[in-house]
Amino acid sequence: MAALPIPPDISGVIGEVDLSGALTLELAGIIFSFMLINLFDSSGTLIGVTDKAGLIDSNGKFPNMNKALYVDSVSSVAGAFIGTSSVTAYIESTSGVAVGGRTGLTAVVVGVMFLLVMFLSPLVAMVPPYATAGALIFVGVLMTSSLARVNWDDFTESVPAFITTVMMPFTFSITEGIALGFMSYCIMKVCTGRWRDLNLCVVVVAALFALKIILVD
DSSP: OOOOOOOOOOTTTTTOOOHHHHSSGGGHHHHHHHHHHHHHHHHHHHHHHHHHHTOOOTTSOOTTHHHHHHHHHHHHHHHHHHTOSOOOOOGGGHHHHHTTOOSHHHHHHHHHHHHHTGGGHHHHHTSOGGGGHHHHHHHHHHHHGGGGGSOTTOHHHHHHHHHHHHHHHHHTOHHHHHHHHHHHHHHHHHHTTOGGGOOHHHHHHHHHHHHIIIIIO
């Protein structure tokens, strides 16, 4: 007689939050690092997915970015509380956009499907990691189409874009690619005498990334 597998017991991790132990000077750098990673990983993913979905306005901005980040932050806290992996926006969502997904209903359907196959996790675990490579390559092809809008004739724009694009896969991190892109953008603008083109927010973010790399990484 076959039986459904029992999900792992999470009683030992759910709610095990030690805020007093985390809020120390020794962990300040780690917390800051995770904050930057979560912020720019989520922002980069959301911008990439919404751009592909055609939800970006004429100014190149996602109008509902604040709501999306609220959901992302609450989900991250909830995921940490129950002891699971990070609950955040994933770049693989582009595959859903590619087949017509445009609203939150797409995420709801995917969530229901995950719930249905939750008890079949041993069978899913039998699928080797490289079997999903095709889907990831497809997502990468969809994302690279946005590079057509880069002004490749302006080296102060094209070089940072190139560095960002190349370093994401080389460092296995969207955040690291964005960090190097921010810093190279500021360096290119300053070295070419076009520092007036820099936005204060861009300079601050680039400086924070530089401090993270020097002091934390």
